[in-house]
Amino acid sequence: MTEDRGPADSPAELLAGARVFSVPMVHRFRGVTVREGVLLPGPAGWGEFAPFRDYSDEQCVPWLRAAIESATVGWPEPRRDRVPVNIIVPVIDPARAADLVAASGCRTAKVKVADPGMELAADLDRVAAVRRALGPTGAIRIDANGAWTVAEAIPAIARLDEAAEGLEYVEQPCRTLAELAELRLRVRPKIAADESIRGAADPAAVRLADAADVAIVKVAPLGGVRAALRIAQGAGVPAVVSSAVDSAVGLTAGIALAAALPELPYACGLGTGVLLADDVCGRPPRPVDGALEVVTRAPDPDRIDEVAAGAEATAYWRDRLRRVALITQALTQGRT
Known part of the structure; x- marks a missing residue:
């Protein structure tokens, strides 16, 4: 597998298949009562982009890199089951x-x-x-x-x-x-x-x-x-x-x-x-x-329709994804 593939996808490509979810918490945790985020589909499966709302766009960049890795290149071989x-x-x-x-x-x-x-x-x-x-x-x-x-x-x-x-x-x-x-x-x-x-x-x-x-x-x-x-x-x-x-x-x-x-x-x-x-x-x-x-790829989100976010949250997360994708691309291009 490619070791350090960067997020080459354009913001438009990322947004095309993105699905925004909103899941209630059983107990308040870290001040959060509803867990929200975006799922991104790719050739290796699904990735998750769900930084907490108090994170800056710059702080969200590693979260997007992680989501893209899961969706595009998958994970290293496991040593245990x-x-x-x-x-x-x-x-x-x-x-x-x-x-x-x-x-x-x-x-x-x-x-x-x-x-x-x-x-x-x-x-x-x-x-x-x-x-x-x-x-x-x-x-x-x-x-x-x-x-x-x-x-x-x-x-x-x-x-x-x-x-x-x-x-x-x-x-x-x-x-x-x-x-x-x-x-x-x-x-x-x-x-x-x-x-x-x-x-x-x-x-x-x-x-x-x-x-x-x-x-x-x-x-x-x-x-x-x-x-x-x-x-x-x-x-x-x-x-x-x-x-x-x-x-x-x-x-x-x-x-x-x-x-x-x-x-x-x-x-x-x-x-x-x-x-x-x-x-x-x-x-x-x-x-x-x-x-x-241990599994080798993320599960398919077969309940995404049932836990889909409402209009406000969907707009928020799509806009956030677009902004963070632009920052991530700029940083990646600056390293090459």
């Missing part, structure tokens, strides 16, 4: 958190904490409920999305580690790599970097040996499966593949990345399909016994 995953626990009450974990079949749970306006006591209760649902042998990781300073993170992590009866790791507790490096020396659990990678000016240049123990990589924000694979391999620490709350089409690209990694010591954050109340296809990827089956 199943990918272990965690269940993701949004900011919900402890009883619902426990029910979600118990129903998932997963042995690892990622719990969102430090949401704006949320007290630490509520996070502690949610984490403790997840531990009870998982039992003593399950793994718990937490994600703070860079909400804490180092001084805030130290006591919060200590209490959450106690509530979890041992955390597997803490994902992005502080905003910067320098803060992560300082914190890593002062807390017991391992530290994982997410936004510090995908938010970097050059994610491929990020080396985590002194700042974090785990690299969180996501296909769309990093520009595609191949780009994310290079970034993961260059980070110098084990990688965990995570989802950007994708539809079934985008989620399978994340599964392809996890399947292509040389080593996969941790469960991946790809069990996010349960956060969607509907999906673009009738049989979206769902974990069985805590793992997802």
Whole structure:
């Protein structure tokens, strides 16, 4: 397969087959209650372009590159046929958190904490409920999305580690790599970097040996499966593949990345399909016994008519796609 094919398609070609979807969320997640995006058809299948609305057009360029890769050239050969995953626990009450974990079949749970306006006591209760649902042998990781300073993170992590009866790791507790490096020396659990990678000016240049123990990589924000694979391999620490709350089409690209990694010591954050109340296809990827089956191309969106966006959202996404495609073409032409 071609390793680094750029998005040669014109904006008109991209728009011609584009389908805009709108899927409600089961729970509010990252401030989002409806997941929207665009599906693009191509010779290798379907690609998904679904950056969040607060992203600038320039920030959306890697998301478009990822969609075009999936649609036009496909993914690298897999090294495994199943990918272990965690269940993701949004900011919900402890009883619902426990029910979600118990129903998932997963042995690892990622719990969102430090949401704006949320007290630490509520996070502690949610984490403790997840531990009870998982039992003593399950793994718990937490994600703070860079909400804490180092001084805030130290006591919060200590209490959450106690509530979890041992955390597997803490994902992005502080905003910067320098803060992560300082914190890593002062807390017991391992530290994982997410936004510090995908938010970097050059994610491929990020080396985590002194700042974090785990690299969180996501296909769309990093520009595609191949780009994310290079970034993961260059980070110098084990990688965990995570989802950007994708539809079934985008989620399978994340599964392809996890399947292509040389080593996969941790469960991946790809069990996010349960956060969607509907999906673009009738049989979206769902974990069985805590793992997802690896597929070689994205599923056909056979329910796209049922989840098609309304007129306002369709106009918004088509215009956004047109703008980002123009920027992407200009950047690609500038490199050649």
